[in-house]
Amino acid sequence: MSQRATERPCPTRFISISERDGVDPPPWHNGGMKLYYAATSPFVRKCLVSAHELGLRERIELVAAAPHPVNRDRALVAQNPLGQIPSLIAEDGAVLYDSRVICEYLNALGDGSLIPPAGPGSSPGATRWTVLVEQALADGIMDAAILARYETAARPPELRWNDWITGQLEKVHCALAEIERRAPGFGTRVDVGTIATACALGYLDFRFASLDWRGRHPVTAGWFEHYAQRESMAATRPPAS
DSSP: OOHHHHHSOOOSOOOOHHHHHTOOOOTTOOSSEEEEEOTTOHHHHHHHHHHHHHTOGGGEEEEEOOOOSSSOOHHHHTTOTTOOSOEEEOTTSOEEOSHHHHHHHHHHHTTOOSSOOOOTTOOTTSHHHHHHHHHHHHHHHHHHHHHHHHHHHTSOGGGOOHHHHHHHHHHHHHHHHHHHHHGGGTTTOOSHHHHHHHHHHHHHHHHOGGGOHHHHOHHHHHHHHHHTTSHHHHHTOOOOO
């Protein structure tokens, strides 16, 4: 738990999303948070890193899920019709997805600063929009990398399309070039933009080590070397494949 979180306790109840939207909580819900997850998912990791940084991790129970583009996990689909992770059962029983929504919920629940608030005079150049664009950029890397992996891990060999893999990895390379341009401004920031970026880079290390992204992006590599040592990152590192 972070020092900040111990100095400023989190509220016991955020907002009754279920009451507001007229959605009844699941009958089995016991009032705690449950996160449908897989330890290898970079989107799940983004949420868990955020929870660690906000001092909320101990309030989240992990529920193992097996998402798949074809063989869908029916227990997961019962909570999220898309059958995707992460999916969070909030403290009042509402089901939240995807990772961007979950991170915003956690940030509000923990009275955090991972997502800068909007304010008078906000513009595309303001800190809030910079952070959110960096999150979108990193999420795009994760999306493209997962789609490239599905082509070999989920599609039968006779149906694989190498040009698809090439196209997805081109997105990754272009996004990495943009991150390299932005990396000098990361400094010691800890927000949803840098968290998402670190999780995307960690996923590339985990599933696409052959890309050798560090060789072409030294500034990003230097930043990530230090950021990856944060307790929240170490605690959420995916298992060795």
